[in-house]
Structures are given as structure tokens and as C-alpha cells.
Amino acid sequence: MRIVFMGTPDFAVPSLQMLRKDPDVTVVGVVTQPDRPRGRKGVVTPSPVKQVAQGLPIWQPERVSTADSVAVIASWQPDLIVTVAYGQILKKALLDVPAKGCVNLHASLLPRWRGAAPIQRAIMAGDEETGVTTMYMDEGMDTGDIILQQAVPISSQDTAETLHDRLSTVGAALLGQTVRLIKAGTAPRRKQDEALATIAGRLTRADEEIDWTRSASQIALLVRALHPAPGAFTYHRGEILKVWQAQATPENTPAVPGTIISADQSGLCVQTGDGLLRIQRVQRENKRATDVLAYLRGRPWETGEKLGRNGRP
Numbered sequence: 001m002r003i004v005f006m007g008t009p010d011f012a013v014p015s016l017q018m019l020r021k022d023p024d025v026t027v028v029g030v031v032t033q034p035d036r037p038r039g040r041k042g043v044v045t046p047s048p049v050k051q052v053a054q055g056l057p058i059w060q061p062e063r064v065s066t067a068d069s070v071a072v073i074a075s076w077q078p079d080l081i082v083t084v085a086y087g088q089i090l091k092k093a094l095l096d097v098p099a100k101g102c103v104n105l106h107a108s109l110l111p112r113w114r115g116a117a118p119i120q121r122a123i124m125a126g127d128e129e130t131g132v133t134t135m136y137m138d139e140g141m142d143t144g145d146i147i148l149q150q151a152v153p154i155s156s157q158d159t160a161e162t163l164h165d166r167l168s169t170v171g172a173a174l175l176g177q178t179v180r181l182i183k184a185g186t187a188p189r190r191k192q193d194e195a196l197a198t199i200a201g202r203l204t205r206a207d208e209e210i211d212w213t214r215s216a217s218q219i220a221l222l223v224r225a226l227h228p229a230p231g232a233f234t235y236h237r238g239e240i241l242k243v244w245q246a247q248a249t250p251e252n253t254p255a256v257p258g259t260i261i262s263a264d265q266s267g268l269c270v271q272t273g274d275g276l277l278r279i280q281r282v283q284r285e286n287k288r289a290t291d292v293l294a295y296l297r298g299r300p301w302e303t304g305e306k307l308g309r310n311g312r313p
Helices: 010-021 048-052 067-075 118-124 160-184 216-225 292-296
Strands: 002-007 026-031 036-038 043-045 080-084 102-106 129-136 146-153 232-236 239-249 260-264 267-271 276-284 289-291
Touching (some): 002 010, 010 080, 010 160, 118 160, 216 232, 260 292
Antiparallel strands (some): 239 276, 276 289
């Protein structure tokens, strides 16, 4: 079976590698986002998918559903198009190209967490499990009929990074099973329950800022969900401070949310809207991440000092 693979980030790499090793399919072309500036120095860099797709025809359009782009992909004569975190919604002209349709691998148990940031949103919400779904694509955002699903538990220590890596591996295996079923003509098809749909909207700067009036457990989830990028942040003495590791505790004090209660080898303890948050690892602007004690060396905290936009009380 002739397959065109469409994907861009690290999450899609195991799926492409799996398909290239499958003796029953031929990857006839790869579509990925154009090379973009990356990192602090803005070096133009190919996507992770492009880096592992060497030796295959590669197409990098700004817009994949233009007439020119559709013509290129159609010239590869795919039986099936497979997308994994490609980054664009496919329009009907492209969806109609392959005889066996277009299939997407999505990092959630659809219809929960449709959209751009399903891994982060699942952790932020405190979900105990998420998973991966393969589905037939339509013109909507992750609204197509479900083929297969695999649940994956979310542990209390999972960050977006650890969960991402686990889901990408499980997802590649599920995609392989899906492709085999489609090739055999036995793939199941089940409509999504719209009443259960939730949206995993793209992360914004507002999502990343810590709101100290929220509970310690909610803030700890946010820190895990935004690790390793883009990172949860607050302000200390008017300077942005990223928070990379933190734990919630049920204790409370009479202090207002955001107030620093104590600092020792166990971390920086901050009162929240409900419970204390113990911060263990932070990062100043344009500096390396460090433990809290190293951060406070030369910057001793003061009684009643607050984190957040309001600064000192």
C-alpha cells in the first residue's frame, strides 16, 4: 500500500520510522512544515520529521491544501494519507486524493481534547488517563470517525515530556495496527459522541502565568503540563521567574496567595489559594535552571515577600 506521511514534530517521528520498516507498505512521500528558525539564535532548522525522512521525496508547503500542493501529493499516487501532528487541517480537495482516505493519529482519547495541545491540557485538567486515537479525517478539527484507541495512564510524576514520549511510542504501534486493518479492509469505524467533546486549545501566554489564587494542586499540575516547554512562570521582584519543579502540600497559612512562607533545602514554600506550593527548581530570565537555594543565594527572601505581578506587599 502506497502511503504519503504528513507530520512535523518529534511526536510524529516514531510513526514515520515504523511505516518505513513495514514491508507491507511503501512511504512514497513525506509532507512536513517548512524549515523554521529555532532556538535562541534563530537558526533555520528542518523539522524532526524531515531529519528522519532523508531518502524519501519531501514536500514542505506553507499551505498544504492549495491546488499546487494537492497536485504534488496526487502525483505520488497514494492509496492512503497518514497525518501525525502535521500542523494544518486538510481541505476536501486533499482528503479526496487517496482511494482509502486519510487517517490521523491524535494524542488523546477522542472526542476528549480535540485540538493543538491535548497532552498539556490532559495534565492541566488532572486527568488520570489519556491515550491515542486513530481516526478517518474529515474537514473538521479532530472530528472524524474513530478507528482504534489505546488508553494510557497519567502518573502523578508525569510531565508533558514523559507523557509525550510514551504516547508517541504507543501511538506508532496503534497506527501500524490501523494501517494493517485498512489494507485488509477490516478497519472499524465509529462516530464520535459530540456530547463528550472538549477542546485542547493552543497554549497562550496567559495559560503559562501562575495564578496564585488557584490551589496548590492546580498550580503543580500546570508546572508539570508545561515542562519542558514553554514553562510555567511567575514574577519575583519584577523579573520573570520560570518554575520547573514544584509539589503541592495541603497545609495553609493566613497569608495571602503568592506570599513566600519559608525557604530551605526542601524548596521555596508559597501560599496559594488553597494549600502550600513547594518550589524546588526555577530559572531566571536568560539564565540556566537551578535549584531554589542556588537561586536565593545572594537574593535572600524577605518576610511577607510575594511572587506574582504585585511583587512585594
